[in-house]
Amino acid sequence: MRTPLDFAVHPDEADDAGVRRAVCRLLGIDPGRLTHVDVHSRSIDARGRGVRVRYRVEAVIDEALEGPQLDVAPHLPDLGGEPRAIIVGAGPCGMFAAWALALRGIRAVMLDRGADVRGRRPHLARLNREGVLDPDSNYCFGEGGAGTYSDGKLYTRATKRGPVRTVLDLLVDCGAPPSIRIDARPHIGTNRLPRVVAALRERLVAAGVIVRYETRVDDLLLDGRRVLGVRLADGERVRAPATILATGHSARDIYRMLVGHRVHVQAKPFALGVRIEHPQPIIDRIQYGECAGHPNLGAAPYALKRTTNGIGVWSFCMCPGGFIVAAATEDGAVVVNGMSPSKRNSRYANSGMVVGVGPQTFGDDPLAGVRYQASVEQAAFRAGGGRFRAPAQRIDDYLAGRVSTTLPECSYRPGLNAVDLADVLPPRIDQPLRDALQSFERRNMRGYITREAVMVGVESRSSAPIRVVRERETLQSTSHEGLFPGGEGAGYAGGIVSAALDGLRLADAVARRLGVSDDPKKIEKRVDPRRSDL
Numbered sequence: 001m002r003t004p005l006d007f008a009v010h011p012d013e014a015d016d017a018g019v020r021r022a023v024c025r026l027l028g029i030d031p032g033r034l035t036h037v038d039v040h041s042r043s044i045d046a047r048g049r050g051v052r053v054r055y056r057v058e059a060v061i062d063e064a065l066e067g068p069q070l071d072v073a074p075h076l077p078d079l080g081g082e083p084r085a086i087i088v089g090a091g092p093c094g095m096f097a098a099w100a101l102a103l104r105g106i107r108a109v110m111l112d113r114g115a116d117v118r119g120r121r122p123h124l125a126r127l128n129r130e131g132v133l134d135p136d137s138n139y140c141f142g143e144g145g146a147g148t149y150s151d152g153k154l155y156t157r158a159t160k161r162g163p164v165r166t167v168l169d170l171l172v173d174c175g176a177p178p179s180i181r182i183d184a185r186p187h188i189g190t191n192r193l194p195r196v197v198a199a200l201r202e203r204l205v206a207a208g209v210i211v212r213y214e215t216r217v218d219d220l221l222l223d224g225r226r227v228l229g230v231r232l233a234d235g236e237r238v239r240a241p242a243t244i245l246a247t248g249h250s251a252r253d254i255y256r257m258l259v260g261h262r263v264h265v266q267a268k269p270f271a272l273g274v275r276i277e278h279p280q281p282i283i284d285r286i287q288y289g290e291c292a293g294h295p296n297l298g299a300a301p302y303a304l305k306r307t308t309n310g311i312g313v314w315s316f317c318m319c320p321g322g323f324i325v326a327a328a329t330e331d332g333a334v335v336v337n338g339m340s341p342s343k344r345n346s347r348y349a350n351s352g353m354v355v356g357v358g359p360q361t362f363g364d365d366p367l368a369g370v371r372y373q374a375s376v377e378q379a380a381f382r383a384g385g386g387r388f389r390a391p392a393q394r395i396d397d398y399l400a401g402r403v404s405t406t407l408p409e410c411s412y413r414p415g416l417n418a419v420d421l422a423d424v425l426p427p428r429i430d431q432p433l434r435d436a437l438q439s440f441e442r443r444n445m446r447g448y449i450t451r452e453a454v455m456v457g458v459e460s461r462s463s464a465p466i467r468v469v470r471e472r473e474t475l476q477s478t479s480h481e482g483l484f485p486g487g488e489g490a491g492y493a494g495g496i497v498s499a500a501l502d503g504l505r506l507a508d509a510v511a512r513r514l515g516v517s518d519d520p521k522k523i524e525k526r527v528d529p530r531r532s533d534l
Contacts, residue, residue: 001061003027008045008052014296023059035060043184044297051291073173079107079208085510086111086230086238088217088254089246091145092496093487093503095200096167097244100507102207104516109238110209111230113216113251114142116201117194124149127326128413131387136216139327139337140250140461143213144197146488147496150325150339152188153317154180154497162501174199177342185301189342217247219257220483227482242482242510246503247489249464250329252370254489264469264479265366268491271316271462272376272429273354274421275324275336276395277410278453283320283349286445299344302351304444306436313436316352316462320344323411324456326388333377334384334391336412336456348411352459353437355429369465376426380458383424385417391424392416395453399434408454416456424457467491475509484510 009022019039024031041056076099085101087094090112098108114120114137123134123142140146147153154171156164168181171188175196180186188196205211219231221239229239247254258265280299284292287300299320306313317337321344327337338350362372383391390412397404404418422430441449468485469478470492477483486492486499486506493499511517 001063003059003061004057005059006054006056008054011051011053011291011294011296014053019055019057022055023057027059027061029061033061035063039182041184042182046287046300051288051294051297053296073170074103076102076203076207077105079105081107083107083109083210083240084514085109085242085244086240087244087246088230089145089248089251089487089489090114090143090201090211090213091246091248091487091499092147093145093246093493093499093506094244095144095197095204096170096500096503097246097486097507097510098204098209098211098503099170099200100504101510102204102209104507104511106507106511106514106516107208108210108244109240110204110211111215111217111232111238112141112143112213114138114213116143116213117148117198119143119213120149127328127388131389131414133328133331133388135329135331136214138329139325140248140329143201144194145248145496145499146250146327146337146461148193148197149190150327150337152190152193152496153340154186154188154495155184156495156497156501162504164497164501166504167497167500170200171196174203187340187342187344189344190339191341217254220261220480222261222480225480227477227480242484242513244503244506244510245468245483245485245490246487246499246506249461249488251489252330252374255367255370255466258468259366262479263477263483266467266469267359267362267364267366267369268465268467269356269358270369270373270465271314271354271356272373272425272458272460273313273316273352273433274425274455274457275338275350275459276353276453276455277324277348277350277412278448278450280321280347280349282447282450282452286447299340299349301349302445304353304436304440306439308432308435308439311432312356313432314354314356316354316459318349318351320349321346322348322350324348324350324390326390326412326414327461328377328388330374330377332381333374334380334388334458335377335460336390336458337461346411350411352462353433353455354459354462355432355436357428361428366466373460373465376424376429376458377460379424383417383419383457388414389417390414391419391421391457393419393421393455394451395437395449395455396451398422398455399437399449408452410454410456412456416454421455421457463494464489464491474513475506476513482513
């Protein structure tokens with residue numbers, strides 16, 4: 001007999017044995033009758049007076065133990081012949097597009113300007129230790145994209161955009177922890193995700209997908225308004241009937257190239273602000289009260305949002321037990337982002353705190369948002385004093401309008417320089433941010449404004465400032481045949497999972513263009529979910 005259950009337990013019972021006891025208690029059965037428990041979802045509920053961990057499970061009673069299902073992602077066919085698709089960018093959109101194309105028997109060549117995951121590490125180390133940036137291989141560019149070395153959070157609201165479970169199952173099959181299937185806010189961790197990305201790439205290469213790193217695309221090959229392929233920085237020309245553009249949200253040279261070819265590109269809203277770091281125990285106490293530090297809860301996250309006079313301010317990419325990292329892609333500009341290791345066990349909690357801006361602020365020109373974004377990043381570099389040191393201010397000093405005489409310890413490796421952030425942030429960002437912080441303190445998180453919290457500028461790459469316009473049905477560019485823009489860089493995703501889902505959709509669209517028919521629902525069914533057994 002199988003019985004679905006929804007229930008909540010105290011953190012003390014939020015482990016395998018505690019969940020089994022709770023199930024037996026709810027069903028009024030002897031523990032010997034409970035064969036196993038399939039956990040479908042798990043989340044922490046810190047609302048109200050007491051912290052609880054909520055579960056959705058299926059209890060299996062009086063049945064023989066069959067063991068967990070160990071079905072794996074489908075075996076890719078052996079691919080041969082000339083590539084029929086070019087994929088520009090080896091982030092989640094590009095990699096999942098390559099996988100879904102291979103599943104249909106379509107060989108692709110995937111090109112990325114950055115290094116593979118192993119090759120990116122010395123570039124990141126040199127940026128952090130010496131303040132020296134490689135503009136082609138950094139936290140944003142390289143194998144796996146911006147998410148690889150900046151957290152690996154898999155939380156998404158894009159559940160209607162495609163088979164989220166297919167994405168999670170493939171990641172698990174490549175080495176991600178099975179818990180990502182059931183956690184409300186799944187997270188791989190920046191220490192684990194590179195191995196997962198490398199495993200996926202090895203699977204693609206074994207099937208015959210061509211993968212080339214440190215290969216920058218500089219231009220499109222065109223016949224009028226038809227895209228024939230791409231030209232590389234060294235002059236090499238790569239041709240194929242379809243070109244998927246999955247460059248991520250920071251490839252400004254690609255944006256300028258597209259505008260130069262009159263590809264349909266629009267300025268779109270994005271967000272800009274700072275990253276705020278607290279000692280993790282402060283956030284734990286605010287969120288979990290007397291349960292702060294409980295081993296079954298881990299480091300506490302938070303999510304904040306406020307809208308005033310039509311202007312939204314919200315927390316972004318909150319990283320409990322994490323670090324602030326240098327995410328610049330150009331010399332003379334400071335950009336910060338956040339990441340957490342899989343155990344989320346650093347002493348710090350950090351989150352972007354961003355303000356929404358749109359064309360009404362920076363103009364309707366397709367590249368106006370890019371210029372606005374860059375101008376604030378350059379102001380942050382000047383204020384930081386060079387070598388990618390970041391401008392910073394204690395949160396209480398920021399609200400009081402005074403420069404901090406000292407700064408707290410901070411996880412940002414290139415270092416900080418104390419400034420008045422009001423001199424760095426445009427007034428359109430500064431005032432809504434001040435109002436929101438005071439509101440969050442009063443209404444949401446008493447104790448958030450503390451002298452121990454530091455604001456670090458600037459958080460500016462939460463999403464792309466442009467959209468490469470595409471047809472709703474064919475997913476091709478509305479102006480150029482054979483060009484399939486997608487993922488975060490084209491304005492159609494906002495994270496690892498949504499970008500991966502867009503990659504699956506692009507693969508389906510390319511297959512249709514090439515006359516290769518395969519029902520995507522049929523493909524989804526080939527990846528059977530594994531149970532999480534208790």
